[in-house]
Amino acid sequence: MTDVAHPDLRLQAERLFTRKRMISFGLPAMVLAYLIYIFGAFDVAGLAQRARLDNARIILSDSWSYKTHVTMDARSGNIAVAIEGEVKGAYLAGTAPGWVALDGQAAEVDLGRGQTAMIRDGAIRITLPEGEVIEARPMRQGVEATLPPLDPARVNQTDQRLVVYLDGARLTVTRTKIELFRYFLGWEMFWFSLDSRFHGMTFGELAQAAVGGELPAMARDFWNNRVWRHGDVVWALGETVLMAFFGTLGAALISLPLAFLSARNFTPAWAVRFGLRRVFDFVRGVDALIWTIVLARAFGPGPMTGALAILITDSGSFGKMFSEALENTDKKQVEGIRSTGANAVQRYRFGVIPQVMPVLLSQVLYYFESNTRSATVIGAIVGGGIGLFLTQAINTQKDWEQVAYYIVLIVLMVMAMDSASGWIRRKLIRGG
Template sequence: MTTLDAARMDEIAARHPAVFHRSFWQRFRVPVIAGGFVLYALYCWWFFAIGHVLGTANWSIAGTYLADWVSYEVRPEVTIASDGAMKLTYPRFSPLGPDAQPDWVDIERGTMTRTTPVAGSASTAQKPASMGFMGSGGAVGGPSSAATEAITTTTREEEVVTRAKITLNSATSVEVVPQRVTVRHSGETLVVDLDGAKMTVDGALPAWARQKEPGGKITLSFGFAGWGEIEGDDISVRRRFLGWANFLFDTNSPFHGKSTSEVFSLIASGDRIDPKQSNLSLAWNNILYNAEWQHLDVWVKLLQTIVMAFVGTLFAMLLAFPLAFLAARNITRSRLSNQVTKRLFDFLRSVDMLIWALFFTRAFGPGPLAGMSAIFFTDTGTLGKLYSEALENIDDRQREGVKSVGAAPVAVQRYGVLPQVMPLFASQALYFWESNTRSATIIGAVGAGGIGLKLWEAMRTNSDWENVAYMVLLILVVVFVFDGISNALRSRLMGGPAH
């Protein structure tokens, strides 16, 4: 190993000053870039008030929404009349059906005498005497007597609910009697005295109960078990169950509530439930037209989204292909044609697909035509730009070789240009087709049709989150399948291994 002396080092430094005397940027560019990134992150933290947002965010709501995706609720509601009579009801479309009698709701009934006012026939009513303009009866047109109506009452013995106890789990229950609500949760007890619309809380509210103002509605949070509300004479409880209720058969189906073995037995060897069709046909029909999950409608909307993405991408590719030859400077030797075509591409792709969807929804009305048009316009601009840039970067030697043998201009493009760019064109078109399958879902939410519109409708109710999860899962499956198909086709076209 040779050691360099000081004179030799000075000589090398004189010949190559850039190696030994680096500029400020060369020496400090890494810490400068890192410092700039930190300053930018701090600025974003301050400008968007990220700390305040994180501090004031209600994280429990996020957990509740997540639980709603994989569960369903049964919602018993207790109403108390002014005379103390109680009534327990369920929503019209309860997962338990019209005659719900769950074993976790304990009801005590009794009879009570109830007096109900009944409007009787009107008694003798005298019409106001007619008077002249200056008559001596007082004011002009004043009645001489008012009509009266006889009010009668009816008294009857009626069976009513005297006590209702709703048990959510071993640690949580809500007990209701006409003048009091007793809530037990995690070893704590909340007692609310009722006097009509007036509510009085015994003691302090536990951490799982909230009341914005004295006498106002009390909201109860029981974690995954459910939640409830107490509002005067109306007590509602929501008990949550893991899973998706009535996913195959709704409450109107004759197969509802039956086990899997019972359903298969009915389909295979049971007597016909409907004389007009077999049990297999009836079961399949009940699944397709399930009123709660609407499987057929969801699948049709999903297929509509797939077709919308495919047709929009296909038309964009077919139009962008010839326009790209006009935009490529080495193919079309006209600056005017190049600039006009490129500015057209810029215009089409500068407007976001969602904005085009809003525009075409107003023009054509809600439906897949608006979605296809939005995809077509946006992708024509993007694919046209990509295609023209690919054409401008081809190897001219292959084209010149075809031209040297006296080939016609069309043949020059066919044999000298297309073999170089067609695999890239097809690969980019496949990628956009895959991407537009996702984009079609988003633009569907603004009225462009497909499953996106149905997904938005389910989210707007703020209650059917299990339906939202179902549709999101279907979209994910479709995206995964299309991603695999697209990757395989692109790999074959480009000659590389599949990913």
């Protein structure tokens, strides 16, 4: 008897091993083949040519440093100093930071690391640490320049334009202007913009002013910072959280009664259940992106549109999950409540809700947390909240320090929501 069964068992075991071996080699091989296909389909090889490494360098340097422009207009001969070359960062005419000595239409600029520049009579003369001299003058027909022998990678010269990369600074001369950049570490005007009288004060001076009763003025200047717009940014963050809050909890409120109607043990009518389930599937299947577009046509751009898009999409998911949770409830508690003569509403309230509440709440909290992230993305599409700020800053392609600031804030916001919801969930599970 065993002799007969034995080869059969052996054969079975061998077949099983062969199958397992096929899977454990076949699956990685398939994945590899797919990735090779992706490599071709996404044109990864061509990426090297399309990639703009200079853009990467701009992002890397601009996100943690800033530059101050000293610009001489060739036509008028006037010299202007502006942080990042922006109107909002411009020094008042005739004023300049300490490293620029203005004298009418001439200026002496300390470029740091032993490099000095002199702008005078419509020309610039830069002295390098080893005593070499760069001279350039914008002319109507082009740029006239005399250069010492420099590393060719640091110079970009045509008839119309001269760019010299200095140590921590840059010189650009075109037919119409001379422009000097000097780079500084940090985020410029982060605390106070130039129009605030607290700009440029040292920490000690600020502390002194704060003690002297100027704290409200300082807070106001910080809050209304024209460049960084801290007040608006905080509002935008709040808006994003609000979108997630209203969308998630609104969805939970709408789908709870519907879930009762689509749970087998509460709604005997097959047609109602089937219909509602298909509605949930449809709402979930039509992606948040499509809902966002449809809603934006009706409600216009703004945070409410985003909140409603989250609300509709999540109603589908909640409806499905809640009805599953309701189907898993224990009947005995309902029977017990019924035996005391309770009516239907009381039976649900005291027999069912306490059973499902911890499950539902923890799901809702999980969605709330992940929706803060979705609200950022949806905000970028509908134009609300921090998502809007982020896309605007990226689209201007020069405010990378602000992009970095927003990214840091978004990450902090999502992580804060994450730990808050985790904390509440733990409390609920322990308490329930």
